[in-house]
Amino acid sequence: MAQDANAPTGTGPGAPLPAPGEGQSRRTVLVAIGALLLGLLLAALDQTIVSTALPTIVSDLGGLNHISWVVTAYLLASTAGTPLWGKLGDQYGRKRLYQGAIVIFLVGSALCGLAQSMAELIAFRALQGLGGGGLIVLSMAIVGDIVPPRERGRYQGLFGTVFGTSSVLGPLLGGLFTQHLSWRWVFYINVPIGIVALLVIASVLHIPVRRTRHTIDYAGTFLVASAATCLVLMASLGGSTWAWGSWQIIGLGALGVVLIAALVAVERRAVEPVLPLGLFRIRTFTLCAVISFVIGFAMFGALTYLPTFLQVVRGVSPTLSGIHMLPLVAGLLVASTGSGQLVSRTGRWKIFPVVGTAVTTVGLLLLHQLDMSSSTALTSLYFAVFGFGLGLVMQVLILAAQNSVRYEDLGVATAGATFFRSIGAAFGVAIFGTIFTGRLGEKLTSGLAGRPLPSGLSLHDLETDARTLLRLPAALRADALAAYASAITDVFLYAAPVVAVAFVLACFFKEDRLRGSVTSPEASETLASNPVERSSRDEVCRALSALGSREGRREVYVRIGRRAGCEELTPAASWLMLRIRRDGSADPALLADRTTVPFDVISAAARQIEERGLAVRDGLPLVLTDDGRGVAGRLAQAREDSLAELLGDWWGPDRPRDLIDLVHELNAELCGSDEERPHEPDPRRRSGPYRPDHY
Structure with a gap:
């Protein structure tokens, strides 16, 4: 190779x-x-x-x-x-x-x-x-x-x-x-x-x-990019550069439709389609795709024009405009992280896209209320509400999309959720731009109509270059700034009904029970504007390894001990046996030096497995007896079965070979991990890294 x-x-x-x-x-x-x-x-x-x-x-x-x-x-x-x-x-x-x-x-x-x-x-x-x-x-x-x-x-x-x-x-x-x-x-x-x-x-x-x-689906990739570009060009140039009824705009629209039709035909025959059409027969995935599109539309459209509002209308510096944007980002991060964690803990997820789209709609309507005289506190509050609404939706849509598909489609479904948000972002920015340009021309014309402008300055100059506002007399400048403010905030008013449609669609979600392996994705998947392409195996590996680390506490060893029929073993003894099984032998003194487990806990575990005839000394190290190898094998199998249970119906009779291999691989990695700290809570230790509340 x-x-x-x-x-x-x-x-x-x-x-x-x-x-x-x-x-x-x-x-x-x-x-x-x-x-x-x-x-x-x-x-x-x-x-x-x-x-x-x-x-x-x-x-x-x-x-x-x-x-x-x-x-x-x-x-x-x-x-x-x-x-x-x-x-x-x-x-x-x-x-x-x-x-x-x-x-x-x-x-x-x-x-x-x-x-x-x-x-x-x-x-x-x-x-x-x-x-x-x-x-x-x-x-x-x-x-x-x-x-x-x-x-x-x-x-x-x-x-x-x-x-x-x-x-x-x-x-x-x-x-x-x-x-x-x-x-x-x-x-x-x-x-x-x-x-x-x-x-x-x-x-x-x-x-x-x-x-x-x-x-590689080169044709599908080319057609997706070409169709999106045609439609985005039509949305951004229509009504500004060219009239909506012009042959250029009609031609772009017709070409976009032809490319979409070609994309559907190509993807039906593609061996590994970039956008599997079968996913759209799944209601939950289709709703996730549409709502993701809308969220990208609203989010990036706002992120593009809010700094313009702050710098041109409010007159703040570029640095301060970045600081003014922090409440929006903070609201997004808090809601995104919190909703993802709540879903992973409770298994209930439908409420978040419903509430999130509603709050986002309210946030857009609040942003429409901003004007030249809005206070910093009020502006920050409106930004935070808008960001919080976005955050409630973004994380959960990925979870729902992952949960709705077969294992074979898990990777492409994960990428698909963010793919549609990316396409929505491109459309949102373009359409917001068209609305802004059109409204600005109307507002400047009506606000400054019949009023003389300084020599060499035209309305077109004011529409295309914000610096020209500085050349206006104070009275005219105030009206021109009001036109800019109104044009930008009108963008949010036009976006609100689009997000309201997403709210209605979110109400049609069917809240399927989450698989144990569908966990809150990293912020990279939530915040990235383009899809992170990972295979189904990679995605399950991420989820199960995260669960394995999160559950790597005393209770895990209690559970697998019970499942293996070894309830009499302490969690530390189960951990030690799995370590010996993995490494062939284990010296308790060296383990205490090389791991986070205290020596007295390891010594007690060693005594128990020796007394029960599960391990013997080979010099200083411990090695398993025949009985011990049988018990350790049952413990390892119990851990593997616990991982398999998390996969739900993906772990069916026809489960793919790579999924079986992954569970074996993760089981070998997770059993006996140094970092799982399975030792017993020591009543003498009430502070430091080994407090009982760690278990």
């Missing part, structure tokens, strides 16, 4: 591929994870960092009527490229593809910083988005190549933290760079950070090429 050029020695052609992390020091893995996090940070930041810089960019390059395309171009390119990055990485090696994605992203970033016109910036943003999509999907996939299943939950949590942090820092950093350096540094800052990530990846990331043959 072909190997990565930098694969560790000893894995030549024909040799078995090493397990994730095997043969690599912990330091090497941590450095590689750090570089992956840097790459992910760049891609995640560029989804939001531009928002607070947009008013200044437009002032410098002009083209206020095309402001939405600075965001839309990135979203479309990153979304369309994601399935290709994921599957090409499976076939040709993720390291090379990841390095290629960094290079594309950095070239796009540098060109964005050098752009001299709005058209150039939009084109370079598309190139940047193509690389950004690769950074997100491949960084998540590479974790599975270098980290054992037992530890993936911890590292995936770091990736979620990066996404959450970037959503907060993006608008703030965009404002800081714009105000104190130049808007061009919003893009230039990517270059040195990306070069560091590229060099570290080249030197420390050693992964074999795990070839997984795919029939």
Whole structure:
């Protein structure tokens, strides 16, 4: 089997591929994870960092009527490229593809910083988005190549933290760079950070090429991207650049319909369709797709135009506009994290999309009430309500989509939920832009009609360049700013009925019981604007390893001991037997030094299994007797059966081989884990890491 050029020695052609992390020091893995996090940070930041810089960019390059395309171009390119990055990485090696994605992203970033016109910036943003999509999907996939299943939950949590942090820092950093350096540094800052990530990846990331043959749906990917682009162009150019009845707009609409029809025909025959049509026969998935589209529509449309309202109408600096956006992001993060956790604990999920779409609708109506005189406290409150509504919906839609499909479709369903949000985001930004441009022209015309403008200044200038407002006399400037405020807030009024439709649709959800393995996804899946493509096996591995870590407490060993018919064994004794079974022997003194379990707890466990004839001393280490091997085998089987139960109907008679292998692999990793701390609560220890409430 072909190997990565930098694969560790000893894995030549024909040799078995090493397990994730095997043969690599912990330091090497941590450095590689750090570089992956840097790459992910760049891609995640560029989804939001531009928002607070947009008013200044437009002032410098002009083209206020095309402001939405600075965001839309990135979203479309990153979304369309994601399935290709994921599957090409499976076939040709993720390291090379990841390095290629960094290079594309950095070239796009540098060109964005050098752009001299709005058209150039939009084109370079598309190139940047193509690389950004690769950074997100491949960084998540590479974790599975270098980290054992037992530890993936911890590292995936770091990736979620990066996404959450970037959503907060993006608008703030965009404002800081714009105000104190130049808007061009919003893009230039990517270059040195990306070069560091590229060099570290080249030197420390050693992964074999795990070839997984795919029939890549190039035609489907092209048709999805083309149809979306046609419809987004029609939505953004209709009524502004061209009249709705013009041949250009009608032609774009007709071409979009033809491309959608071709997409349906191609996907019906595709071996591995990028968008399996069978999923749309599942009511829950279809509702999730439509509501995800609407949420993306509202979220990114608002994130694009709220900074314009703050900077142009309210007159705040780019930095302060980023700070003003924090209540929105905070509301989104709190609601998203909280709803996901509540669903995982209670198994009830329908209430969240229903309430979330209702609160989002209310939030949009509140944003419509903003004007030039709105106080900062009121503005922050309205932002927080809007963000909170979005957060209640986003996490739960992924959970519901995962829960509604067969195991074979789990990966594509997970990606599909965020895919439709990405497409919705592109449409939302474009349509918001069209509404804003049209309303601004009407408001300026009615507000300044018949009033003389300064020499050399026209209404068209005021519509396309906000800097020209400074050339107006005070009386005219106030009316022009009121026109800007009304045009922006009218956008939210028009969006409210769309989200209200999503509220009605959410009421039609059927609340199916959640499988135990459907757990709250990381924030990366919630906040990412483009889908993270993972296989069904990867997705189940994430969920079960997270559950295994979360349940790795004293109660787990009580449960598996009871299931194995070994109720007389203490949890610590069960843990010790599984350690001996896994490693062949165990020295209690060395275990106490190398794990978090106290020596007296390990000694008591060792005495119990020796007294019961389950283990004997071979010098200092303990080894299992024949009876002990039988008991340890039953304990391991009980743990495996517990994992299988979490899969629900996926663990049926016709379960796929890779799912069986995954359960065996996770069972081997989770049984005997050092980090599960199964020891008995010691009444003498009421503080520190071994308090009884840890169990």
